[in-house]
Amino acid sequence: MHPDQSPLRAHPATEQVPSLLVDLDLMLDEFTRRPLQAEFRFDPGTPAVIGVEFLVERGASRSWNIGRELLHRGLTSMSGLGEVRMWPTLPGGPPSSWLLLESPEVEALFELPTAQLARWLDATYRIVSAEAEWDVLNWDGLLDELTGGPGTPTDA
Structure with missing residues (x-):
């Protein structure tokens, strides 16, 4: 394997999906929303992971890698656990889902439209x-990367 080639990447696919720019709301509290945009990116070389960049008006944008299956399931039912969870909002309004991102540094709840993402x-x-x-x-x-490569001594 070439040193610049990641074991998580496949051969380049011929088809591409353009990134998706979505208008969503960041919930600051129960009654206060801040509109912003997020860009969803798909790389056929790592199809199980969707890159999401939250674009803020001022300051640095934030990026998260989210499982594609988690996003897909979260459109219709509770999905995920731990740092990333997604579930549909209550019926009655426009179809949307909640996306909760948690880390030691941040907790953010977003409401995003489901039809466009679906x-x-x-x-x-x-x-x-x-x-x-x-x-x-x-x-x-991937195994070589996790174990330190072929022929690398291990602690016994």
């Missing part, structure tokens, strides 16, 4: 199906 996720699954998303990994390279 169409975009469907396009990603047409390029790399859920069944095939783990097939693109270079498992030997």
